[in-house]
Amino acid sequence: MNSELLNYYEAIEQASADMLSAARTGNWDEVVKLEGACVLLISQLKAAAHQQQLAPNESALKTRIMQRILVNDAEIRHLAEPWLEDLDHVFKGKSRMVH
Template identity: 50%
Template sequence: MLDYYKAIEAKSAEMLAAAMQQNWDCVVECEKSCAVLIGELRVQSQELVLTPAQRKEKTRIMQSILRNDAQIRVLAEPWLATLEYMGKVPASSVLH
């Protein structure tokens, strides 16, 4: 199950790198990949129980993902505001 968390962390880092390059199409694609991984993780997490060491690693990974997400949001805010202004998409529906 930790493999799913690690895959989400890696995709989160890829999403951050894309946001830093202002490659918003790639950001959206990475987000879609994360959604699939999260769905698979939900299924797996119903069947498995993590050990204390695994829970510690999960916490580290989740903190990394949250840091990446926060940085992505800071980078994306001007882009989201532009789209919202143009009436194309509400900001709340673009990023998780």
């Protein structure tokens, strides 16, 4: 049976996978919504981690989960780059108009 801490890691992994799915379809509003859910889960994980620790056999699973989260995050960032560049151009254009 998984510990409460491991459940948090798995929930964060699922949210990151959902974020990636939304990013692949260009649904950036959903990505932002899910990012907020991740922030909340991470906060809850940190609080729970003060009260308990992972069992030794769970640490290896945590490492694999974290690696998958990092892969998802990297792909989300890659998919977001064109959108962020467009946003940067919009802001640069507005700042020139303001001055």
